[in-house]
Amino acid sequence: MCKSGIHPLLQRLPKCEHHIHLEGALTPQVLFTLAAKNRIELPTDDPAFASPEGLVERYREFDSLDDFLHYYYIGMSVLLDAGDFETLAWDYFTHAAADGVAHCEVFMDPQAHMGRGIGYDVVLSGFQQARKRAESELGITSELIACFLRHLPPADAVATFEQDAVRESFAAGHVIGIGLDSSEKPFPPELFQVVYQKGGFMGLKRTAHAGEEGPAAYVRTALDTLHVDRIDHGVRVIEDDALLKRVADENILLSVCPISNVFLKGVQSVADLPIRKFIDAGVRFSINSDDPAYFGNNYILANYCAVQEAFNLTAAEWVAICEGSIHGSWCSQKRKEELFERLGSVSHPWLHQGDA
Numbered sequence: 001m002c003k004s005g006i007h008p009l010l011q012r013l014p015k016c017e018h019h020i021h022l023e024g025a026l027t028p029q030v031l032f033t034l035a036a037k038n039r040i041e042l043p044t045d046d047p048a049f050a051s052p053e054g055l056v057e058r059y060r061e062f063d064s065l066d067d068f069l070h071y072y073y074i075g076m077s078v079l080l081d082a083g084d085f086e087t088l089a090w091d092y093f094t095h096a097a098a099d100g101v102a103h104c105e106v107f108m109d110p111q112a113h114m115g116r117g118i119g120y121d122v123v124l125s126g127f128q129q130a131r132k133r134a135e136s137e138l139g140i141t142s143e144l145i146a147c148f149l150r151h152l153p154p155a156d157a158v159a160t161f162e163q164d165a166v167r168e169s170f171a172a173g174h175v176i177g178i179g180l181d182s183s184e185k186p187f188p189p190e191l192f193q194v195v196y197q198k199g200g201f202m203g204l205k206r207t208a209h210a211g212e213e214g215p216a217a218y219v220r221t222a223l224d225t226l227h228v229d230r231i232d233h234g235v236r237v238i239e240d241d242a243l244l245k246r247v248a249d250e251n252i253l254l255s256v257c258p259i260s261n262v263f264l265k266g267v268q269s270v271a272d273l274p275i276r277k278f279i280d281a282g283v284r285f286s287i288n289s290d291d292p293a294y295f296g297n298n299y300i301l302a303n304y305c306a307v308q309e310a311f312n313l314t315a316a317e318w319v320a321i322c323e324g325s326i327h328g329s330w331c332s333q334k335r336k337e338e339l340f341e342r343l344g345s346v347s348h349p350w351l352h353q354g355d356a
């Protein structure tokens, strides 16, 4: 909870989350519980793995994206059966519900599981089970996005895309889009043109991490060569005026993750992010948690609060951010209309009483 007078509004806003890696919702507690259940031996040469508290401490001092990813990939080694994936996703959905998420579009990393012998169907069925339950018990709608890992060869992404189970999940609409994540700097987006072209032929939605640690130029090549509909992070677009204008003109949504950027040392503090500049330039963006279990257990509302404490936005500006998040979502038009209606009823009194 933040000290802002508009905290109750922030809590109640019907939020759309577009940038959350389900594997990044694996808390140290759940990690240890699943490791014990599945008899997975955690690394013995790293004292951080001695206890959940040790991991909590270690997660406070990541010095880069790659330092975090090292722990992220070890962490997911405890996920074996469909129930484990369901447990993980359900844990995220309950936090999301508490924070006022109405709709979310969640990432998964199939190659990271298939590469250690876990079937795509196992991963998918666990996540699907949790999604169904989230809709019926929590009223949260969701979509699933399969990310390709940019530290693996582009041919690996293509081979994964071509697997029958993967193609079937796209064709059936169980997975509506593709993304690109993992280590950014040495792996520019254009390396992955072939798999994105295949995604385009299948009518999939497309997004890619770009401009997190990598340069603004990666945002441009993601747009030009991968034909993405949105950009994950994208904060370094601020270094290129022409590109910033293009992102605004083309209504490209940036899925910004403020607390993640601080934990991974992209910026020193949330106040260093270009939030005010994005608003002034008419850039559409949403605010997201990225890997909440690794970044201080800060889910979406904590990210909204961190932005509010740094930028002291008005109620009208928050409503505009939420409107942009709904417009930029990949849900049905009918669902968007429901979300707009909820936003209108929540925001109405605030917009008429001015900012507290």
Ligand SMILES: Nc1ncnc2[nH]cnc12
Pocket: 021, 024, 065, 072, 181, 182, 183, 209, 212, 260, 290, 291
């Ligand atoms: N913030 C991030 N950037 C790139 N890849 C990721 N995978 C999980 N979180 C990520």
Ligand SMILES: [Zn+2]
Pocket: 019, 021, 181, 209, 232, 290
């Ligand atoms: Zn991410």
